[in-house]
Amino acid sequence: MSQWLILLQKELLENVRNFKWIWVPLVFIILAIQQPITMYYMPQILESVGGLPEGAVFDFPVPSAEEVLATSLTQYNSLGVLIIVLITMGVIAAERKSGVAAMILVKPVSYTSFVTSKWFSVLLLVWASYFIGYLGAWYYTGVLFEFVSFSIFMQSFLMYGVWLTFVLTFTVFLNTFLKSSGLIAFISLGSIIIMSLISSILSNALSWSPALLGGYVTEFIMFAQMPDGAVISMVVSIAVIGIMLLLSVLLFRKNELAE
Amino acid sequence: MTVISVEGLKKNFKNLEVIKGIDFDLPEQKVVALLGANGAGKTTVLKTISGLIKPTSGTIHFNDENDKDVRHWIGYLPQFPVFYNWMTGKEFLLYVGRLSGLTKHDAKQRTEELLSLVGMTEAKNRRIGKYSGGMKQRLGIAQALIHQPKLLILDEPVSALDPLGRREVIDLLKKLKNEMTVLFSTHILSDAEEVSDEILFLHDGVIVESGAMNELTAKYKQPKITLVFERNIEEYIEEIKSQTVFQSVEINSNEAVLLTDDMEGAKKVILQEASRNNWPLTKFEMSSTKLEEMFIKVVQGK
Numbered sequence: 001m002s003q004w005l006i007l008l009q010k011e012l013l014e015n016v017r018n019f020k021w022i023w024v025p026l027v028f029i030i031l032a033i034q035q036p037i038t039m040y041y042m043p044q045i046l047e048s049v050g051g052l053p054e055g056a057v058f059d060f061p062v063p064s065a066e067e068v069l070a071t072s073l074t075q076y077n078s079l080g081v082l083i084i085v086l087i088t089m090g091v092i093a094a095e096r097k098s099g100v101a102a103m104i105l106v107k108p109v110s111y112t113s114f115v116t117s118k119w120f121s122v123l124l125l126v127w128a129s130y131f132i133g134y135l136g137a138w139y140y141t142g143v144l145f146e147f148v149s150f151s152i153f154m155q156s157f158l159m160y161g162v163w164l165t166f167v168l169t170f171t172v173f174l175n176t177f178l179k180s181s182g183l184i185a186f187i188s189l190g191s192i193i194i195m196s197l198i199s200s201i202l203s204n205a206l207s208w209s210p211a212l213l214g215g216y217v218t219e220f221i222m223f224a225q226m227p228d229g230a231v232i233s234m235v236v237s238i239a240v241i242g243i244m245l246l247l248s249v250l251l252f253r254k255n256e257l258a259e
Numbered sequence: 260m261t262v263i264s265v266e267g268l269k270k271n272f273k274n275l276e277v278i279k280g281i282d283f284d285l286p287e288q289k290v291v292a293l294l295g296a297n298g299a300g301k302t303t304v305l306k307t308i309s310g311l312i313k314p315t316s317g318t319i320h321f322n323d324e325n326d327k328d329v330r331h332w333i334g335y336l337p338q339f340p341v342f343y344n345w346m347t348g349k350e351f352l353l354y355v356g357r358l359s360g361l362t363k364h365d366a367k368q369r370t371e372e373l374l375s376l377v378g379m380t381e382a383k384n385r386r387i388g389k390y391s392g393g394m395k396q397r398l399g400i401a402q403a404l405i406h407q408p409k410l411l412i413l414d415e416p417v418s419a420l421d422p423l424g425r426r427e428v429i430d431l432l433k434k435l436k437n438e439m440t441v442l443f444s445t446h447i448l449s450d451a452e453e454v455s456d457e458i459l460f461l462h463d464g465v466i467v468e469s470g471a472m473n474e475l476t477a478k479y480k481q482p483k484i485t486l487v488f489e490r491n492i493e494e495y496i497e498e499i500k501s502q503t504v505f506q507s508v509e510i511n512s513n514e515a516v517l518l519t520d521d522m523e524g525a526k527k528v529i530l531q532e533a534s535r536n537n538w539p540l541t542k543f544e545m546s547s548t549k550l551e552e553m554f555i556k557v558v559q560g561k
Contacts, residue, residue, distance in 0.1 A: 003357075003360075006358055014345060100343060102311055103337065103342065107406070108406075109358050
């Protein structure tokens with residue numbers, strides 16, 4: 001345990017020194033809060049941009065607070081996922097490529113700790129950034145529109161967090177047997193896109209798919225009711241996350257690190 | 260008392276046989292040089308012993324009472340040590356010290372000791388990214404020593420250094436001998452001759468020669484006479500070539516190297532011939548062959 005904490009400490013310090021603890025939260029905040037703000041000021045924006053025919057009566061329906069909050073969360077579907085993949089793509093692969101992993105692993109370091117501490121350090125960064133970002137969106141939605149109940153906020157936060165964790169665990173998993181960060185990012189993003197596409201096309205048959213969590217969470221915020229399939233999808237996601245983590249450790253142990 | 264015994268070690272990469280079955284034991288508190296030309300398989304042997312790669316077959320047995328993770332007893336310096344460039348030298352040593360199971364206090368103390376041992380105290384608070392090659396090499400040795408290993412494995416520790424740095428590392432190895440066994444690889448014989456008690460001579464994945472340094476030196480020591488002529492070397496050498504005292508004769512432009520077992524007899528033959536036929540001799544030298552000649556012969560494939 002103490003060794004795990006030392007490894008984690010190093011990861012956290014590294015992410016402080018390379019400013020990830022500054023820019024990742026910032027990007028997550030900007031992504032989420034721009035939604036309530038632009039939606040609130042939409043009429044003024046359209047007016048100042050102009051381009052409307054003379055005398056056109058402009059009647060913009062005021063969106064519900066739930067709608068606004070749900071759309072801020074969907075911002076993470078593409079850009080949020082992209083950032084998670086970018087910060088995770090080299091978490092082990094880069095160290096193996098440079099050779100520093102070999103320097104560390106000739107010391108009596110547990111392979112399990114090595115992999116899981118890295119996974120946890122990204123998890124911490126992503127969840128912290130995601131929490132502040134989404135909390136900001138909730139707050140601005142409340143101030144500019146109406147406050148959505150905090151319990152809905154928390155539940156949707158946890159629900160969608162499972163999907164983000166799925167994405168980052170998958171990227172860590174690829175790290176344990178691929179050495180090129182670029183390739184990892186490509187495979188990771190490609191798989192997520194394909195998974196999302198197939199899941200949404202066959203959403204009835206694949207109602208348990210982790211990739212549908214983004215859709216479920218929107219429904220949940222709008223109607224304050226757990227949609228069918230959401231719970232099973234979360235259970236499946238968590239199980240797959242566990243399996244991927246286990247496989248990561250096994251694959252990493254099996255690999256010849258120096259090569 | 261042996262520290263580690265290696266038996267029938269083989270390593271293949273895909274279809275390429277890199278190590279073709281080697282056996283050796285490393286004694287306690289000795290410096291052992293793993294000598295070999297580039298591509299002989301030295302790095303593969305060292306990486307296999309340190310557990311970074313798995314042998315295709317064969318065993319590596321570490322003779323220690325408690326059957327813990329062998330990494331506790333091994334310190335390893337790769338040929339090109341890489342660090343976290345965003346850390347300072349001191350931070351890196353503290354980090355690997357803690358990872359090796361030292362307490363915070365012990366890690367701190369050991370870090371300071373090692374920094375002064377390798378002469379890095381002044382640079383300890385600078386980022387490793389700003390270190391020179393020689394400094395990285397020294398930090399690499401320090402990190403390998405952090406947990407007081409019983410076996411220190413160094414992959415080409417001096418090859419990349421300038422003469423001064425090389426001197427420092429070699430002196431350091433001499434100091435370390437009292438505390439642990441050191442196994443280091445090199446392709447430079449004179450480095451091996453200078454510090455090592457034993458050598459393992461690896462060629463093409465096979466150990467072709469091994470033993471204590473002084474035994475090997477004696478074994479490959481053979482009396483040798485070198486002659487230099489002004490001209491017509493072939494003509495004169497032809498006259499004495501058939502004499503049985505000479506085991507081999509080699510002519511290279513106007514220099515001849517003659518190997519013999521009977522120095523006195525050979526000297527007599529040459530000097531008699533030289534005075535009788537009035538040889539245009541400019542140099543007559545008696546010496547003996549060294550390990551280096553053996554090394555070159557093997558590497559060139561005899």
